[in-house]
Amino acid sequence: MRQMFGLVTKTLTTRIVRSLHTTSQLSTLLVNESDGVRHVVLNNPKKRNVLSLAMIERLREVIVDSPSLRCVVVSSNGPVFSSGHDLKELTTQTSEEYHRKVFDSCGQLMLSLQKLNVPVICQVNGLAAAAGCQLVAASDIVIASDKSKFSTPGASVGLFCSTPAIPLSRSVNLKAAAYMLMTGNTITAYEALKCGLVSRVVSESDINSETQNVVNAILCKSKSVIALGKHFFYSQINQNLETAYCNGSQVMVTNLGLRDAQEGIEAFIGKRTPLWSHSTDRYK
Amino acid sequence: MRQMFGLVTKTLTTRIVRSLHTTSQLSTLLVNESDGVRHVVLNNPKKRNVLSLAMIERLREVIVDSPSLRCVVVSSNGPVFSSGHDLKELTTQTSEEYHRKVFDSCGQLMLSLQKLNVPVICQVNGLAAAAGCQLVAASDIVIASDKSKFSTPGASVGLFCSTPAIPLSRSVNLKAAAYMLMTGNTITAYEALKCGLVSRVVSESDINSETQNVVNAILCKSKSVIALGKHFFYSQINQNLETAYCNGSQVMVTNLGLRDAQEGIEAFIGKRTPLWSHSTDRYK
Amino acid sequence: MRQMFGLVTKTLTTRIVRSLHTTSQLSTLLVNESDGVRHVVLNNPKKRNVLSLAMIERLREVIVDSPSLRCVVVSSNGPVFSSGHDLKELTTQTSEEYHRKVFDSCGQLMLSLQKLNVPVICQVNGLAAAAGCQLVAASDIVIASDKSKFSTPGASVGLFCSTPAIPLSRSVNLKAAAYMLMTGNTITAYEALKCGLVSRVVSESDINSETQNVVNAILCKSKSVIALGKHFFYSQINQNLETAYCNGSQVMVTNLGLRDAQEGIEAFIGKRTPLWSHSTDRYK
Numbered sequence: 001m002r003q004m005f006g007l008v009t010k011t012l013t014t015r016i017v018r019s020l021h022t023t024s025q026l027s028t029l030l031v032n033e034s035d036g037v038r039h040v041v042l043n044n045p046k047k048r049n050v051l052s053l054a055m056i057e058r059l060r061e062v063i064v065d066s067p068s069l070r071c072v073v074v075s076s077n078g079p080v081f082s083s084g085h086d087l088k089e090l091t092t093q094t095s096e097e098y099h100r101k102v103f104d105s106c107g108q109l110m111l112s113l114q115k116l117n118v119p120v121i122c123q124v125n126g127l128a129a130a131a132g133c134q135l136v137a138a139s140d141i142v143i144a145s146d147k148s149k150f151s152t153p154g155a156s157v158g159l160f161c162s163t164p165a166i167p168l169s170r171s172v173n174l175k176a177a178a179y180m181l182m183t184g185n186t187i188t189a190y191e192a193l194k195c196g197l198v199s200r201v202v203s204e205s206d207i208n209s210e211t212q213n214v215v216n217a218i219l220c221k222s223k224s225v226i227a228l229g230k231h232f233f234y235s236q237i238n239q240n241l242e243t244a245y246c247n248g249s250q251v252m253v254t255n256l257g258l259r260d261a262q263e264g265i266e267a268f269i270g271k272r273t274p275l276w277s278h279s280t281d282r283y284k
Numbered sequence: 285m286r287q288m289f290g291l292v293t294k295t296l297t298t299r300i301v302r303s304l305h306t307t308s309q310l311s312t313l314l315v316n317e318s319d320g321v322r323h324v325v326l327n328n329p330k331k332r333n334v335l336s337l338a339m340i341e342r343l344r345e346v347i348v349d350s351p352s353l354r355c356v357v358v359s360s361n362g363p364v365f366s367s368g369h370d371l372k373e374l375t376t377q378t379s380e381e382y383h384r385k386v387f388d389s390c391g392q393l394m395l396s397l398q399k400l401n402v403p404v405i406c407q408v409n410g411l412a413a414a415a416g417c418q419l420v421a422a423s424d425i426v427i428a429s430d431k432s433k434f435s436t437p438g439a440s441v442g443l444f445c446s447t448p449a450i451p452l453s454r455s456v457n458l459k460a461a462a463y464m465l466m467t468g469n470t471i472t473a474y475e476a477l478k479c480g481l482v483s484r485v486v487s488e489s490d491i492n493s494e495t496q497n498v499v500n501a502i503l504c505k506s507k508s509v510i511a512l513g514k515h516f517f518y519s520q521i522n523q524n525l526e527t528a529y530c531n532g533s534q535v536m537v538t539n540l541g542l543r544d545a546q547e548g549i550e551a552f553i554g555k556r557t558p559l560w561s562h563s564t565d566r567y568k
Numbered sequence: 569m570r571q572m573f574g575l576v577t578k579t580l581t582t583r584i585v586r587s588l589h590t591t592s593q594l595s596t597l598l599v600n601e602s603d604g605v606r607h608v609v610l611n612n613p614k615k616r617n618v619l620s621l622a623m624i625e626r627l628r629e630v631i632v633d634s635p636s637l638r639c640v641v642v643s644s645n646g647p648v649f650s651s652g653h654d655l656k657e658l659t660t661q662t663s664e665e666y667h668r669k670v671f672d673s674c675g676q677l678m679l680s681l682q683k684l685n686v687p688v689i690c691q692v693n694g695l696a697a698a699a700g701c702q703l704v705a706a707s708d709i710v711i712a713s714d715k716s717k718f719s720t721p722g723a724s725v726g727l728f729c730s731t732p733a734i735p736l737s738r739s740v741n742l743k744a745a746a747y748m749l750m751t752g753n754t755i756t757a758y759e760a761l762k763c764g765l766v767s768r769v770v771s772e773s774d775i776n777s778e779t780q781n782v783v784n785a786i787l788c789k790s791k792s793v794i795a796l797g798k799h800f801f802y803s804q805i806n807q808n809l810e811t812a813y814c815n816g817s818q819v820m821v822t823n824l825g826l827r828d829a830q831e832g833i834e835a836f837i838g839k840r841t842p843l844w845s846h847s848t849d850r851y852k
Contacts, residue, residue, distance in 0.1 A: 548726020
């Protein structure tokens with residue numbers, strides 16, 4: 001269990017904080033952290049918030065845990081949430097080694113969203129295409145405005161959205177996924193809600209407050225409890241039912257041994273607000 | 285195949301029947317069986333139909349097969365379908381051994397719903413929370429009134445709904461499941477229908493007749509045929525497609541060898557009502 | 569990769585073309601191919617487009633790749649898309665060997681839809697029942713008219729829809745699948761859309777143009793790119809996430825090495841229409 005909650009080293013934390021200090025409106029990635037919420041904003045609207053290798057690596061640097069982190073919110077500036085990979089990086093001007101590096105790094109970014117101890121909320125207000133749609137599908141919770149759109153049109157330029165298909169096919173039903181991948185057609189926010197790609201759809205004017213509702217719901221819980229639950233949630237999906245229940249019983253017992261679990265139950269019974277340690281300290 | 289349809293021993297059946305006889309309005313679990321339909325009613329509304337260890341063990345005793353059983357309907361009295369585990373049983377007042385016993389027994393209950401030879405219909409008319417929501421998600425078919433609500437808010441009291449996540453994540457899409465588990469927020473009956481948690485939503489006044497429609501559809505079929513199909517349905521979900529089709533062919537051939545299959549086809553061709561044996565007797 | 573795109577031999581192609589020439593309104597299966605689109609039409613409305621063994625084997629003959637093939641559209645004439653297996657073939661008048669042959673052949677047909685290099689679009693305008701519903705669920709993309717209906721009522725005649733359950737449970741959520749399989753009740757086109765069985769629902773008058781939109785979207789892409797993506801899409805579904813991303817990176821690199829990928833990217837950057845080879849030729 002200890003390993004599960006392994007937090008980032010001081011060096012890494014320092015690096016993030018330093019990066020926060022150097023953030024400015026000129027940066028293509030804005031990172032702003034307060035009260036445990038790290039806002040990561042794609043800020044390259046002129047280039048449709050393209051996921052260049054540099055941007056992918058920058059995202060990997062900032063989507064890491066830190067002792068005070070409680071959740072990450074990924075959003076973007078401009079009408080396009082993200083158009084996906086930079087096709088100019090994927091020509092014969094670069095090498096096969098370079099292409100591999102782009103996809104390996106992008107895959108690691110997507111995996112890191114699930115592995116992160118805290119929830120990743122994706123706030124979409126515009127078009128999320130190809131690897132941009134992959135970033136949406138790979139997040140834990142997705143809040144979309146009703147003007148958002150989603151597509152995986154890679155095949156139209158000769159590059160099938162095979163890696164976006166990975167989180168897409170785990171989020172939406174197969175008939176919707178095949179339709180998106182094979183036609184490249186765009187679906188609306190409400191269609192995305194119907195098929196499972198997003199958690200909630202609200203009007204553009206309500207999107208910040210809806211995201212804040214989700215953030216607040218997370219902030220009033222214990223970090224260590226959410227981390228424990230998030231890791232089990234994703235680990236059990238492909239297990240057979242008997243194995244999942246067997247492991248699930250153990251996770252519940254481990255959870256109850258946390259100081260924060262006993263604090264939460266005591267507070268509930270005593271009708272008071274719990275005081276979380278957010279730590280993995282065990283009871284007694 | 286014989287093993288698949290293994291029916292409960294006479295001793296067990298006698299125990300259930302005896303328990304039926306002692307059922308009264310004072311009991312926290314009402315069990316009423318007629319014409320092959322066993323109605324199991326959570327009847328502890330003052331305690332929000334809490335799934336205490338005693339209640340879990342009582343449910344495990346009554347959700348078992350018997351020769352005359354054709355389907356089980358689980359419902360509840362009061363505004364809360366079930367609030368889930370009894371948190372008072374999960375404090376440091378009890379031991380880790382006790383906690384483990386609670387979750388192991390609850391897991392066995394949930395598994396037994398899938399393993400049961402007959403369909404389990406869950407009729408929800410109120411709030412189903414935490415392990416109460418787990419009971420819903422673990423049933424075969426769910427009929428909900430439009431005033432029903434669903435939530436997995438365990439993390440709010442320091443105990444993430446890890447075990448409820450098991451059937452939840454197998455019923456609803458991942459973005460909806462993560463939203464419910466990480467925020468603890470409640471979703472409406474229609475949201476539950478959209479994301480796959482329930483089979484049908486009707487008005488409160490229609491819920492009994494809708495459940496009766498489902499019951500009638502089951503009663504006019506052969507018990508052994510439904511048992512065969514239900515077991516294959518759940519067994520093939522995680523198999524690769526080739527394996528599933530290979531096993532599926534064998535199941536269809538086995539099904540056709542049942543006396544009830546040949547009776548059903550003969551009746552269909554002869555435009556008459558089939559007379560089922562409900563047994564696993566084979567043709568000739 | 570070469571193997572993945574293995575095309576049918578000349579002999580097979582000739583056989584299909586010959587079969588096209590013999591097609592007439594008197595045939596129970598119409599096959600018409602032009603501009604890379606093979607229209608396969610179930611044309612036995614008096615017998616509710618029953619999937620007899622002969623029809624299954626005929627479908628297996630025509631749903632095969634050919635050098636010029638770009639997509640397959642399966643539709644039907646008459647008010648019933650297909651009523652499923654011919655029950656008269658499944659009585660004791662035929663042997664267990666014959667029954668096994670029917671289901672094995674049907675399973676191979678369904679598997680072939682996924683294995684085919686090109687997308688299979690199912691256009692439904694009527695009732696798709698039992699193995700007819702299986703054919704729908706096993707297709708890549710499903711366009712349904714709003715008067716379409718879907719059911720898996722096999723248990724009503726003593727033969728549970730176990731094999732239809734295979735693609736059904738991989739397309740729709742479990743609560744909807746269990747409801748359909750255990751009650752045999754019919755769901756509407758919009759219910760089918762909600763639970764994931766179909767990709768799009770349109771009015772009957774719009775169904776041909778909606779299918780044509782999907783066909784056009786496929787025709788303007790490279791065959792080899794869609795084949796590569798389709799095969800990866802289905803292969804990665806049951807893999808764990810790390811394995812899927814590892815394989816996905818390799819597939820993206822392989823895709824970029826195709827001549828058609830570099831043509832597509834060059835055309836996109838140069839703002840011109842790509843000229844596809846549709847071949848698996850690699851760049852340089």
